[in-house]
Amino acid sequence: xxxxxxxxxxxxxxxxxxxxxxxxxxxxxxxxxxxxxxxxxxxxxxxxxxxxxxxxxxxxxxxxxxxxxxxxxxxxxxxxxxxxxxxxxxxxxxxxxxxxxxxxxxxxxxxxxxxxxxxxxxxxxxxxxxxxxxxxxxxxxxxxxxxxxxxxxxxxxxxxxxxxxxxxxxxxxxxxxxxxxxxxxxxxxxxxxxxxxxxxxxxxxxxxxxxxxxxxxxxxxxxxxxxxxxxxxxxxxxxxxxxxxxxxxxxxxxxxxxxxxxxxxxxxxxxxxxxxxxxxxxxxxxxxxxxxxxxxxxxxxxxxxxxxxxxxxxxxxxxxxxxxxxxxxxxxxxxxxxxxxxxxxxxxxxxxxxxxxxxxxxxxxxxxxxxxxxxxxxxxxxxxxxxxxxxxxxxxxxxxxxxxxxxxxxxxxxxxxxxxxxxxxxxxxxxxxxxxxxxxxxxxxxxxxxxxxxxxxxxxxxxxxxxxxxxxxxxxxxxxxxxxxxxxxxxxxxxxxxxxxxxxxxxxxxxxxxxxxxxxxxxxxxxxxxxxxxxxxxxxxxxxxxxxxxxxxxxxxxxxxxxxxxxxxxxxxxxxxxxxxxxxxxxxxxxxxxxxxxxxxxxxxxxxxxxxxxxxxxxxxxxxxxxxxxxxxxxxxxxxxxxxxxxxxxxxxxxxxxxxxxxxxxxxxxxxxxxxxxxxxxxxxxxxxxxxxxxxxxxxxxxxxxxxxxxxxxxxxxxxxxxxxxxxxxxxxxxxxxxxxxxxxxxxxxxxxxxxxxxxxxxxxxxxxxxxxxxxxxxxxxxxxxxxxxxxxxxxxxxxxxxxxxxxxxxxxxxxxxxxxxxxxxxxxxxxxxx
Numbered sequence: 001x002x003x004x005x006x007x008x009x010x011x012x013x014x015x016x017x018x019x020x021x022x023x024x025x026x027x028x029x030x031x032x033x034x035x036x037x038x039x040x041x042x043x044x045x046x047x048x049x050x051x052x053x054x055x056x057x058x059x060x061x062x063x064x065x066x067x068x069x070x071x072x073x074x075x076x077x078x079x080x081x082x083x084x085x086x087x088x089x090x091x092x093x094x095x096x097x098x099x100x101x102x103x104x105x106x107x108x109x110x111x112x113x114x115x116x117x118x119x120x121x122x123x124x125x126x127x128x129x130x131x132x133x134x135x136x137x138x139x140x141x142x143x144x145x146x147x148x149x150x151x152x153x154x155x156x157x158x159x160x161x162x163x164x165x166x167x168x169x170x171x172x173x174x175x176x177x178x179x180x181x182x183x184x185x186x187x188x189x190x191x192x193x194x195x196x197x198x199x200x201x202x203x204x205x206x207x208x209x210x211x212x213x214x215x216x217x218x219x220x221x222x223x224x225x226x227x228x229x230x231x232x233x234x235x236x237x238x239x240x241x242x243x244x245x246x247x248x249x250x251x252x253x254x255x256x257x258x259x260x261x262x263x264x265x266x267x268x269x270x271x272x273x274x275x276x277x278x279x280x281x282x283x284x285x286x287x288x289x290x291x292x293x294x295x296x297x298x299x300x301x302x303x304x305x306x307x308x309x310x311x312x313x314x315x316x317x318x319x320x321x322x323x324x325x326x327x328x329x330x331x332x333x334x335x336x337x338x339x340x341x342x343x344x345x346x347x348x349x350x351x352x353x354x355x356x357x358x359x360x361x362x363x364x365x366x367x368x369x370x371x372x373x374x375x376x377x378x379x380x381x382x383x384x385x386x387x388x389x390x391x392x393x394x395x396x397x398x399x400x401x402x403x404x405x406x407x408x409x410x411x412x413x414x415x416x417x418x419x420x421x422x423x424x425x426x427x428x429x430x431x432x433x434x435x436x437x438x439x440x441x442x443x444x445x446x447x448x449x450x451x452x453x454x455x456x457x458x459x460x461x462x463x464x465x466x467x468x469x470x471x472x473x474x475x476x477x478x479x480x481x482x483x484x485x486x487x488x489x490x491x492x493x494x495x496x497x498x499x500x501x502x503x504x505x506x507x508x509x510x511x512x513x514x515x516x517x518x519x520x521x522x523x524x525x526x527x528x529x530x531x532x533x534x535x536x537x538x539x540x541x542x543x544x545x546x547x548x549x550x551x552x553x554x555x556x557x558x559x560x561x562x563x564x565x566x567x568x569x570x571x572x573x574x575x576x577x578x579x580x581x582x583x584x585x586x587x588x589x590x591x592x593x594x595x596x597x598x599x600x601x602x603x604x605x606x607x608x609x610x611x612x613x614x615x616x617x618x619x620x621x622x623x624x625x626x627x628x629x630x631x632x633x634x635x636x637x638x639x640x641x642x643x644x645x646x647x648x649x650x651x652x653x654x655x656x657x658x659x660x661x662x663x664x665x666x667x668x669x670x671x672x673x674x675x676x677x678x679x680x681x682x683x684x685x686x687x688x689x690x691x692x693x694x695x696x697x698x699x700x701x702x703x704x705x706x707x708x709x710x711x712x713x714x715x716x717x718x719x720x721x722x723x724x725x726x727x728x729x730x731x732x733x734x735x736x737x738x739x740x741x742x743x744x745x746x747x748x749x750x751x752x753x754x755x756x757x758x759x760x761x762x763x764x765x766x767x768x769x770x771x772x773x774x775x776x777x778x779x780x781x782x783x784x785x786x787x788x789x790x791x792x793x794x795x796x797x798x799x800x801x802x803x804x805x806x807x808x809x810x811x812x813x814x815x816x817x818x819x820x821x822x823x824x825x826x827x828x829x830x831x832x833x834x835x
Contacts, residue, residue: 053160054107057100064097110159117151120144121172128179138183145176192708207641210615218620236401243423250462258461318387319466321456323348323380323438327829329540331383342451342471344630345829349475349537350407350452351546353378353439354571373410373417378546379437380472380537384456386432393458393465397436398424403452410437424457440474445575446624450474475535476629477548478828479596480821481606483656483663486514486763488820492522498805498816505768505817508799512764525811526818527649528552528590530572534823545823547571550622552591553578576621588616588646592815596632598654598663601733604831605824608632609731611640611648631828636731642720644750649814651724653758655740655767658795665734666758667725669741670713673754676743676786677704680775685782688775691754695808700775709753713745740790743783751810755803757787759812761819767791770812771800 051057071090124144130137149172155165185192325335325348338346353375373379384395397409399422410417411428412435420428420436428434444450451473458466489509491502502518509516523529530551537544548571587593588611596606608626610618617637627633640646653666677700680688686701704710728734745753752759755770762768774783784800791798806816824831 051100051103054104054111057104057107061097061100061104064093064100068093068097106156107159107161110155110161110165113151113154114161114165117148117168117172120148120151121175124148124175124179128175135183135186138179138186141179142176142183145172145179148172149176207614214615258463318389319456319458319468320383320385321468322470323382323472324538325470327538327827329538329542331381339470342473344473344476344832348380348382348470348472350380350438350440350472351378351535351537352441352443352474352477352548352573353408354573373408373437373439376417376437379410379417379439382436382438382454382470382472384428384434384436386434386458388432390458390466391430391432393430393460394427395430395434396424396427396457396459397422398455398457400453402448406441406448407452408439408441409454410439411435412437422454438472442474443477443573443625444474444628444630446621446628449628450476475537476631476828477533477535477550477625478605478629478823479531479533479594479608479626479632480823481596481598482654482762482821483598484821484824486512486819486821488515488517489761489763490517490519490526490818490820491816492524492526493518493520494524494805500802501805501816504799504801508766508768508801509763512766514763524806524809525590525592525815527592527815528587529818531591531594532818532820536823536827536829538827543825543827547820548573550575550591552589553619575625576619588613588640589619590645590647592645592649593618593640593647594622594626594635595649595652595654597732598656599661599831603632605631605828607732608635609638609648610635611643611646611651612637613639613641613643613646616646631832636727638724638727639720642716642746642750644747644810645815647815650752650756650759651721652728653760653762653814655760655762655791655794655796656765658765662794664738664740664791664794664796665728665732666740666742666760667721667728668744668746668756668758669717669721670744670746671717671721672741672743673745674710674713676783677710680777680782685775685777688777690773690775690783692773692776693804694754694773696753709745709747712748716746740794742790743786752807752812754783755807756812757783759814761814761817762796763819765797767796767798768813768817769798769800770803770807773804 051060068090071093121144124141127137127141127144149169152165152169152172155161159165320333320336322331322335322339324331325337325339325346327346327349328334335348339348341347353373386393386395397420399407399409404422407422409420409422411420413429417437418429438452438454440450442448451471453469453471455467455469457464489505491498491505493502502516506516519526530549532547532549535546535548537546551572551574553574553576593611594608595610596608597603598606600607610623612618623633623635626635638648638651640648640651643650651668654663655666656663677690680686680700681704686704687699689697689699690703691697725739729739742758744756744758747753754774755772757769757772760767760769769787772781772783772787774781774786776782781800784798788798801813803813803816806812
């Protein structure tokens with residue numbers, strides 16, 4: 001493998017400046033040469049008498065001298081051995097001795113060059129640690145590193161030190177590159193700042209340009225949708241007009257038949273009256289002739305009584321039509337009150353009844369051919385109870401034109417269900433006790449408010465004799481807050497890469513009562529795949545909770561949903577279409593970028609919030625969906641334009657305290673991160689390692705010397721975090737004692753410079769946090785202890801996990817996991833004001 005190392009040296013020499021720019025600071029442990037001469041060579045196999053070190057060469061030389069002397073003094077007098085054999089043996093020993101002495105000289109020169117290089121490198125290290133490093137200092141450091149490299153290059157290739165010299169050459173060349181870079185920075189710092197300002201201004205203008213283009217596209221898209229909506233309304237109006245005209249025509253024909261029938265009945269009545277008058281006149285005359293005889297019955301006594309017409313004006317008990325208006329799990333006369341006006345607080349609820357396995361490409365609400373319920377147990381019951389007065393009537397169920405494409409209605413027939421025509425053209429199967437089941441094909445969204453007006457009508461001979469209407473609404477989709485209890489934690493198995501993380505996760509999760517589900521072959525960022533939520537329905541003496549998850553539109557349709565092992569009724573849906581984002585903004589649509597607060601004033605079920613990076617905000621269709629639920633919106637946007645992932649869960653997190661109903665909000669604080677480093681340096685811990693085991697491992701002092709990085713984080717605090725904090729206090733009604741500012745550091749592109757402790761997961765009283773790999777002071781991680789101190793007033797227990805695999809991929813614990821959380825015990829309709 002020696003040729004690989006030569007190639008490495010060439011690469012370092014060629015691209016040294018680039019490597020130097022990427023390095024943030026000189027590691028404190030770099031270039032600490034050993035002055036002790038060690039000759040053991042890695043990778044070299046010992047073979048018999050072949051010397052492996054300089055001492056062995058010395059021994060070989062001495063042994064050869066002894067053998068040569070013996071061969072000269074004691075010649076072999078064996079009569080059977082030729083005399084010239086002794087002479088040849090002496091000659092060979094002499095040659096071997098000469099070769100050994102030559103190799104000893106070579107190795108001694110190599111050792112001298114190695115020692116000189118180590119001493120020079122030690123001087124270079126001392127200069128590199130100078131607190132006040134000016135250009136002259138770095139230039140001297142360059143010169144020393146170059147001298148050390150020159151001495152290393154004088155070591156012959158066949159020496160025992162060759163391979164170690166190659167390794168040291170690579171190390172010294174890297175240090176030379178860093179010294180060169182620091183020298184350039186010292187000379188051109190002002191020029192770099194001006195260039196950065198120019199780049200930022202260009203980026204700002206470009207962002208404004210993209211934002212304008214985005215808004216223009218949205219405006220045109222909205223106009224197109226509005227035109228399409230108007231066209232649909234026009235077509236619907238035309239259809240309804242045709243139906244109305246046809247009904248008017250039928251009504252006119254029906255009325256004409258009734259009129260003709262009434263005329264016929266009137267003529268018959270008049271004829272009967274005429275005959276009755278003639279009969280009465282004959283009877284009167286007969287009575288006059290026989291007035292001395294026994295009196296005869298009068299005409300009035302023989303007149304036939306006309307039965308009174310039946311009045312079919314329906315009373316609530318005669319024509320009862322209602323769902324579970326008061327949401328007590330039963331349908332009775334108490335549900336009559338308020339049944340015509342639905343709100344989140346009262347009125348019969350409908351369930352979004354998605355198919356169990358619908359492989360079609362047609363949206364559920366566009367599927368018109370429905371013969372059976374998707375899931376009969378999910379139907380919302382409506383009762384139609386009639387008196388005997390309606391036994392000859394025809395019964396119809398109709399829905400308003402806006403809602404009718406979004407619902408299905410079924411009639412209970414025996415042990416099964418039969419689809420109901422809700423256009424009003426086909427009557428129900430008659431019964432005095434009709435049970436209907438209603439299901440929604442979708443949740444409320446930007447195109448439908450989730451309400452439906454359902455009308456029951458009774459007709460006799462085509463004439464309406466009774467009618468009543470109820471209004472129902474789809475039960476809204478709700479996101480549980482991070483403070484809610486957890487039943488299951490989900491993580492993707494990445495093989496050996498995250499095996500230690502999964503093991504630690506299991507140890508932290510299982511004692512809390514939650515289960516850990518390990519999913520094979522899934523996306524590493526489980527938080528982005530889907531957002532787990534739920535819906536609530538009333539049942540007698542209980543509340544039914546159904547789990548429904550929004551799956552990312554970027555996830556392939558062929559992948560089966562990640563169903564919880566504890567929540568088998570989990571349904572998975574998608575909202576909107578996949579958006580083609582550029583690679584920089586590809587994470588903005590992930591569900592880690594959509595979160596919800598715990599209950600706050602005005603929002604007893606919490607308020608949704610999301611990350612807005614300007615030109616790549618969270619999916620607007622999902623945001624409209626959240627707002628259409630009218631329970632956790634409108635969502636609040638938070639500036640994430642400065643983050644690499646563009647996701648809001650990298651900035652804030654709500655953590656439950658030990659006091660029920662209380663919580664704190666953790667927010668990243670770059671300023672606190674800088675102060676933490678300054679505090680460590682002030683206590684004399686400047687040479688302690690931070691970011692232990694990570695690719696950017698360094699020391700406290702080296703990090704503080706990187707003034708550009710420190711200033712970058714202080715600017716983030718002032719320009720980004722402080723405005724976000726002011727907005728969150730206002731929008732979420734937070735007080736200072738509810739806010740915990742967690743030390744954090746961010747690189748120039750917006751990635752967490754050390755593991756982000758805010759991107760954490762509360763699980764039943766235990767907070768799962770990334771191990772920040774901070775400085776070890778007296779056997780304890782100083783950064784870990786700082787977080788424990790900050791969370792101590794809330795009584796939060798913390799478990800730190802080794803998420804090095806995810807940190808190197810620019811993510812942390814919450815991004816790597818997903819949770820199934822318990823819904824609120826109190827139903828949403830009991831927590832909300834009337835609306």
